[in-house]
Amino acid sequence: MPMETPESTPDHASAPVNRSLSPEQKRRFLSDMLRIRRFEQAALKQYSGGKMGGFLHLYIGQESVAIGTVSLMGPNDHVITAYRDHGHALAVGMGMNECMAELFGKATGCSKGKGGSMHYFAPDKNYWGGHGIVAGQTPLGLGLAYGLKYKGLKGAALCFMGDGAVNQGCFYESLNLASLWSLPVIYIIENNHYSMGTSLNRSSAFKSCLAERAEGFAIDWDLCNGEDIYTVRAKTQEAIERAHQNSRPTVLEIETYRYYGHSVADAKHKVYRSEEEIERYKQNHDPIQRWKKQLLGEGVLTEAQYDEIDIAAQQEAEASVQFAESSPLPSEASILEDVYYEVDHGTAAGTTGRHFFNN
Amino acid sequence: MPMETPESTPDHASAPVNRSLSPEQKRRFLSDMLRIRRFEQAALKQYSGGKMGGFLHLYIGQESVAIGTVSLMGPNDHVITAYRDHGHALAVGMGMNECMAELFGKATGCSKGKGGSMHYFAPDKNYWGGHGIVAGQTPLGLGLAYGLKYKGLKGAALCFMGDGAVNQGCFYESLNLASLWSLPVIYIIENNHYSMGTSLNRSSAFKSCLAERAEGFAIDWDLCNGEDIYTVRAKTQEAIERAHQNSRPTVLEIETYRYYGHSVADAKHKVYRSEEEIERYKQNHDPIQRWKKQLLGEGVLTEAQYDEIDIAAQQEAEASVQFAESSPLPSEASILEDVYYEVDHGTAAGTTGRHFFNN
Amino acid sequence: MPLITYREALRHALSEEIQRDENVVILGEEVAEYDGAYKVTEGLWKKFGDKRVVDTPISEAAFIGMGIGASMLGLRPVMELMFWSFATVAWDQIVNNAGFVRYMSGGLINCPIVIRGPANGGTNVGATHSHTPENMLANIPGLKVVCPATAYDAKGLMKTAIRDNDPVMFMENTLLYGEKWEVPDEEYLIPLGVADLKREGSDVSLIAHGRAALTCLKAAEILAAEHGIQADVLDLRSIRPLDEEAILRTVRKTHRAVLVEENKPFCGVDAQISSILMEKAFDELDAPVLRVSAIDAPAFYSPKIEVKQLPRPEDIVPKVLSLFS
Amino acid sequence: MPLITYREALRHALSEEIQRDENVVILGEEVAEYDGAYKVTEGLWKKFGDKRVVDTPISEAAFIGMGIGASMLGLRPVMELMFWSFATVAWDQIVNNAGFVRYMSGGLINCPIVIRGPANGGTNVGATHSHTPENMLANIPGLKVVCPATAYDAKGLMKTAIRDNDPVMFMENTLLYGEKWEVPDEEYLIPLGVADLKREGSDVSLIAHGRAALTCLKAAEILAAEHGIQADVLDLRSIRPLDEEAILRTVRKTHRAVLVEENKPFCGVDAQISSILMEKAFDELDAPVLRVSAIDAPAFYSPKIEVKQLPRPEDIVPKVLSLFS
Numbered sequence A, B: 001m002p003m004e005t006p007e008s009t010p011d012h013a014s015a016p017v018n019r020s021l022s023p024e025q026k027r028r029f030l031s032d033m034l035r036i037r038r039f040e041q042a043a044l045k046q047y048s049g050g051k052m053g054g055f056l057h058l059y060i061g062q063e064s065v066a067i068g069t070v071s072l073m074g075p076n077d078h079v080i081t082a083y084r085d086h087g088h089a090l091a092v093g094m095g096m097n098e099c100m101a102e103l104f105g106k107a108t109g110c111s112k113g114k115g116g117s118m119h120y121f122a123p124d125k126n127y128w129g130g131h132g133i134v135a136g137q138t139p140l141g142l143g144l145a146y147g148l149k150y151k152g153l154k155g156a157a158l159c160f161m162g163d164g165a166v167n168q169g170c171f172y173e174s175l176n177l178a179s180l181w182s183l184p185v186i187y188i189i190e191n192n193h194y195s196m197g198t199s200l201n202r203s204s205a206f207k208s209c210l211a212e213r214a215e216g217f218a219i220d221w222d223l224c225n226g227e228d229i230y231t232v233r234a235k236t237q238e239a240i241e242r243a244h245q246n247s248r249p250t251v252l253e254i255e256t257y258r259y260y261g262h263s264v265a266d267a268k269h270k271v272y273r274s275e276e277e278i279e280r281y282k283q284n285h286d287p288i289q290r291w292k293k294q295l296l297g298e299g300v301l302t303e304a305q306y307d308e309i310d311i312a313a314q315q316e317a318e319a320s321v322q323f324a325e326s327s328p329l330p331s332e333a334s335i336l337e338d339v340y341y342e343v344d345h346g347t348a349a350g351t352t353g354r355h356f357f358n359n
Numbered sequence C, D: 001m002p003l004i005t006y007r008e009a010l011r012h013a014l015s016e017e018i019q020r021d022e023n024v025v026i027l028g029e030e031v032a033e034y035d036g037a038y039k040v041t042e043g044l045w046k047k048f049g050d051k052r053v054v055d056t057p058i059s060e061a062a063f064i065g066m067g068i069g070a071s072m073l074g075l076r077p078v079m080e081l082m083f084w085s086f087a088t089v090a091w092d093q094i095v096n097n098a099g100f101v102r103y104m105s106g107g108l109i110n111c112p113i114v115i116r117g118p119a120n121g122g123t124n125v126g127a128t129h130s131h132t133p134e135n136m137l138a139n140i141p142g143l144k145v146v147c148p149a150t151a152y153d154a155k156g157l158m159k160t161a162i163r164d165n166d167p168v169m170f171m172e173n174t175l176l177y178g179e180k181w182e183v184p185d186e187e188y189l190i191p192l193g194v195a196d197l198k199r200e201g202s203d204v205s206l207i208a209h210g211r212a213a214l215t216c217l218k219a220a221e222i223l224a225a226e227h228g229i230q231a232d233v234l235d236l237r238s239i240r241p242l243d244e245e246a247i248l249r250t251v252r253k254t255h256r257a258v259l260v261e262e263n264k265p266f267c268g269v270d271a272q273i274s275s276i277l278m279e280k281a282f283d284e285l286d287a288p289v290l291r292v293s294a295i296d297a298p299a300f301y302s303p304k305i306e307v308k309q310l311p312r313p314e315d316i317v318p319k320v321l322s323l324f325s
């Protein structure tokens, strides 16, 4: 069963990248994780209240993965992910306001209400989405790495994907290219043990783990327990160094768990997995509680501080709901905007010939 | 460089499946290989004479692979391959006549002149083509295996592919399904070290070999030197047994070489590889010459017998050219035949509604 | 007649055909243990077991191709695409293998496969999940394309599709799954290539397929009530084969036509219908054939906006009126 | 003006743009060391080296997707598909990523990529290698589609396509690569969305794109010489954006049109053109707009037969004559 990989060991806590953390930074991770959780909970509530359409894939339970990995990003490191994208979005510094407004389908949303939950973007924060087609982002992530190398920049492309996404072919095509051309891409498999209602063992054949499939492409790979930020950071840092120093790819599988269904519409998520399983994770493996305990133990956090951080996160989430609620809808005219750069910019190219074929 | 895998060892010659061969059967393999070679040479000559269009991908140099593997097929074993498909076609028992006529685009061709060189078919001989899109046949091969298992038949699907085809994603999707569901498919990578003008090392990242990529999918794999029929048969037999007995897949990489260009239009094939390399293969690794020597050594073949077999193959090839030449062209009306089963059979479904939209 | 949902109608069709023919097997993501992402296959795995109803990994290219390969051996796979949008990753298998294997083999190989799933916009799932590829797939000689608008049609057409010996692309609609129609208990089949005149009028022909046919019915009511215009509403039901006779018949009667579809306009199905009318009904037309399609942009997420992107009765009515001015 | 081949014209365009903009990079199977399967990129790798001209493995989905990702970062990849037919395995990347990323990001991300390669039948390579997907890709709002018919157009359009900030699907033709046209030495650009009236007449409009435009020129000569009919031949050059004004202009002049394309008919580009004429030129038409397309079956291998599958002058002439009877 899930999460049999060892939890954080003293090694990981004492990895250089973790040893150098200030108490403030450590509390910041707590805040970052709580912000994701509170944002998601607020979104869930609003979804249930009929404020949004489409799908809502919550990141709750997996917060340590986005926060741990993204916390290591430098100016030339980039992120791309799938449709379960809110955690990564907040992790890279997107505001709750534009994220919540996007869910509400408002003009103030990060994608102007055009992308929705699955399609967040913030290129100014090196965040390239939010992609709805399973594994469709894996070649794009490769392209970010290619672009970095082409431009002579020392960076990495962190490309997140699920345990179900590993069964899309373009991922393997990407692995071959990444290895053959030594591209600094890091594929991070967020293995939450289910792809919709299908458990890992019903979807994938593998030896010891999914990441090991990289071996055949001569790519370094690793597997780790994702519930602890120290572990995630230690393992991710290795991959980032490999990318920055040697321009080599990595496949890093991080075990994690989602508490809610695949999406909010997934009514059967207590059928294809047991309530006990869910409870076990919540009780024993919750990344936020684990980190809280860790910091309390280290003496860098007090219960009062925790509450303060948590309340701030809740308030920020509530405020984002207000922001979204009070934001204007996109205009009907905006339906035809953002299709073509040249049209939007009124260039000669954009004003020559018919671009749209509305009747 | 190519073909560093060990050549036939006494083990392979003495494998049960080889030990049981009669002298007649052994000579038959010689004849089968020579038939392929003479057919291809005749086709090349006719192509150069302007008798056909499109592409012509010759199998010359690789004959032992098709003959060795296909020689083990039982009634429920099936074959599917890519566009370099003449060798497999003749190996399963298709006649030179319908194969040559197909190249000539004649109505008597195996596909009535519709498929051409890349698209041979003979389902009555368990031969499912001949497929032009690189690796596009790999899911189809899986489907043959699925069909066998569904029907409760003890068989295997031999799915041939090139060393360049391993970089198409659907192959890995297929590997996962094959392993997960225990399907009796055997992927045979005919590694001739080039995909068009690209040498193996410029197209693929791998550890020890391409087949090893199967390891990550918990699939048995093997690598062998393809120049010797004993070796090919011994290795293939293991895979067939695995399929028949355990309904498990195999990836078998067979090293081989093509003497001609990728297709007859490939004018640069002595640029991207050296003349010496080609000569080395012809001199030291030719599967027909090797087998001839082997049989002479075993005392089951005489030079006179060899000549007789070869002349018969040449004559058969020449006759197939005559057959093709004198065969009728497809009718213009046949353009609209073989599109829909229901239309061809004049069923109610085929005569209801408009099926074709010719102006 | 009992009222059942579009979803149930499909399920009954699948269930009946599984029982009728041992070669029918259902495959797709979450179709078995999960009962289907949209519950079309609910209960079938329980009823028919592992062999007949099979969950697949997220590998559309491989499992669709696998179904095609199995169909060549005589199975009749009914493959669910959770969304037809995901056909984009299996495009080669669908077009080159399902579409062309019969032709390229000179008729030696058949491919009796059904690929089914929802193909529609309007559910706020964004551009990646809102494809309506009926036009593209009907462009491919070798493929058949069906787009039922009602539960009755869905059942009758699905049963026919499964028995058809050619590959049938069967496009459903998540917005219709929960809608109810009268569906008889007795077995019935609806042939492909037969359009359904869902409403009889005399003044104008509204021609549509899929959910747009229902939108046309609503528009027709408004036209009748508010403008005294009586519209024929012709539901194409199958795109290829196409009931061209029915199209010509209604237009020869009304001499005016508006074509409605939820696809994007450029080279949509209605471009084809319009060009057929141009060629074959030119002298019958009292006014140009007009079209109403989705607004020509990728699907917009925002629920309040996306609803305006697809044809609504209020988009159709003025088009019709313009034909009479 | 020097006479150069269509192939050379493309090569010159690529070479000039590589030199002009350091972000232009050419990727594809065999484009570098092998000089291109069809020699379009001949000499470029020698001239510009490993960084600018890159051989890829046979992984269209990944390398096209990679190009899209790189374009988001500001590169201007020009990706060769050895055949546009192979776009079938990269369909998702092209449609969902290149086509929609700008929209779904609310305009935050651009995708200045060119995907190029031959898209044509007529070379006896069978159904899997003879796709003409201009209609399907032009259906996707977000993509642009260009189909040049001559060396002059190929060069001018390619340079524009590379500088365009949107994804451009550039469809060439192996049957034209070796044909020669006059092409000036001086730099020039041809805008997308501007059709070219390749022949002036007065009696009928022949409207086409790609090689079919040349077939129309031949048909026009026959019509003039043998039937005294003077045809306008309008070459669309770009499918999306489309020069609708030019289409309407020629039809308003001649009042008769025959649309010719090498695509399969169902929902082909000419279905769209016909429906535009229906809507916008109905009263101008003295006869129905007719179409000539490829015969509606997968591409036939047999050289002697396939040649009959694509529109020939002798298929066009009687269609035109029928408009005058």
Ligand SMILES: Cc1ncc(C[n+]2csc(CCOP(=O)(O)OP(=O)(O)O)c2C)c(N)n1
Pocket (backbone or CB within 6 Å): A084, A132, A133, A134, A161, A162, A163, A164, A165, A166, A192, A194, A195, A196, A262, C029, C058, C060, C082, C086, C089
């Ligand atoms: C190509 C494709 N097939 C199917 C889907 C539908 N789908 C969306 S998410 C999902 C499950 C993915 O699971 P996993 O990769 O483990 O990610 P997780 O949801 O666990 O984060 C499926 C089947 C899709 N979006 N794209």
Ligand SMILES: Cc1ncc(C[n+]2csc(CCOP(=O)(O)OP(=O)(O)O)c2C)c(N)n1
Pocket (backbone or CB within 6 Å): B084, B132, B133, B134, B161, B162, B163, B164, B165, B166, B192, B194, B195, B196, B262, D029, D058, D060, D082, D086, D089
């Ligand atoms: C998807 C796809 N991409 C590209 C091609 C063009 N192509 C045909 S064969 C070939 C090389 C394949 O090499 P390999 O798999 O090693 O087989 P071999 O020719 O050596 O038998 C290429 C690039 C194709 N047919 N399909």
Ligand SMILES: [Mg+2]
Pocket (backbone or CB within 6 Å): A162, A163, A164, A190, A191, A192, A193, A194, A195, A196
């Ligand atoms: Mg998962």
Ligand SMILES: [Mg+2]
Pocket (backbone or CB within 6 Å): B162, B163, B164, B190, B191, B192, B193, B194, B195, B196
């Ligand atoms: Mg090879």
